[in-house]
Amino acid sequence: MTEAFDRADVADVRGVADVADRADAAPVAHVPARDHRDDKDGVVGVRFVEAGPIAYCAPGSLNLGTGDYVVVRTDRGERLGWVVLAPDQVLGANVHGPMRVIDRLAGEADVEAYREQQRRAAEDLGRAQAIAARRDARVRVASLIYDLSGEHGDLTFVAREQDEGEWLRRETSRQLDADIQVQQVGDRDRAKSLGGIGQCGRALCCSSWQVEFPAISIKMAKDQGLTPNPSKISGVCGRLLCCLSFEIDAYREILGTLPKVGKRISTPVGRARVLSINALTEVVRMRIEDTNEVVEMPGAALRQQYGTTVRPVELEDEVERPIHAQDRDRR
Secondary structure: OOOEEHHOOOOOOOOOOOOHHHHOOOOOOOOOOOOOOOOOOOOOOEEEEOOOOOEEEEOOOOOOOOOOEEEEEEEEEEEEEEEEEOHOOOOOOHHOOEEEEEEOOOHHHHHHHHHHHHHHHHHHHHHHHHHHHHHOOOEEEEEEOOOOOEEEEEEEEEEEOOOOHHHHHHHHHHHHEEEEEEEEEOHHHHHHOOOOOOOOOOEEEHHHOOOOOOOHHHHHHHOOOOOHHHHHEOOOOOOEEEHHHOOOHHHHHHHOOOOOOOOEEEOOOOEEEEEEEEEOOOEEEEOOOOOOOOEEEEEEHHHHHHOOOOOEEEEOOOOOOOOOOHHHOOO
């Protein structure tokens, strides 16, 4: 009888660059039976690559739960993946399009085949890069993944110009002795495939947990008070840091209630011009016009004076009236 294996006991499926070092890991241990949901007609979510997209699959007669390793039959061979969404976590009515069927729970032979193809992919990745470099030195191979049989491979590459990669598909298929399918991706996709360490000292978000790339703009850096220095706000992919989007909503919510830098506002000690704003501490630094003195004022004090929104005092601007009760009574 085929045994199921725990995800932690299988080699990491995140990439191919460091798989060779883990290929000779200890044999896979048996896992105690889990109390899974007894719904054989549900839908489960399966991942084949760490932080990759979720494929919705029909479990057939299998009783599956999160963490189970499974073998899924695709039009390009069998793939080993793991369940990340149990049947009770997926609403089948919201799953559209053709659905793959899980063939079986992953057994010892499947795990060994997976490890063998990971070792092969790690070696062939360098060969594929050499093939690409002979044609165009600017083409960089991002990833290479084989199915369990090794007959089919999926290769991604980065190129500066739009390239369908037919020449790369033809040459790699011939020299690597497999049916290779190629796809052009961007620099961020390559970083996601290879992995690495970010400026923060932690594993890249894109290769460890982030499924999709957020839209990033230089304005996000400016709104957070960051110097637009490419070396400071760019990731290992050479693009703007994805984490610039993580807290931008909070920054904009705070800054939306405070005056903009360079604007003139009224304060309890006279009119002043805003010099800078520390969004984290919500402190506004300003210069008093009458005394030329530089002072700092908590953002809460400005909100208390002006209400939820602070408007700059300019001739062409409309100044919003205070919202306090005593002010309404005087009108």
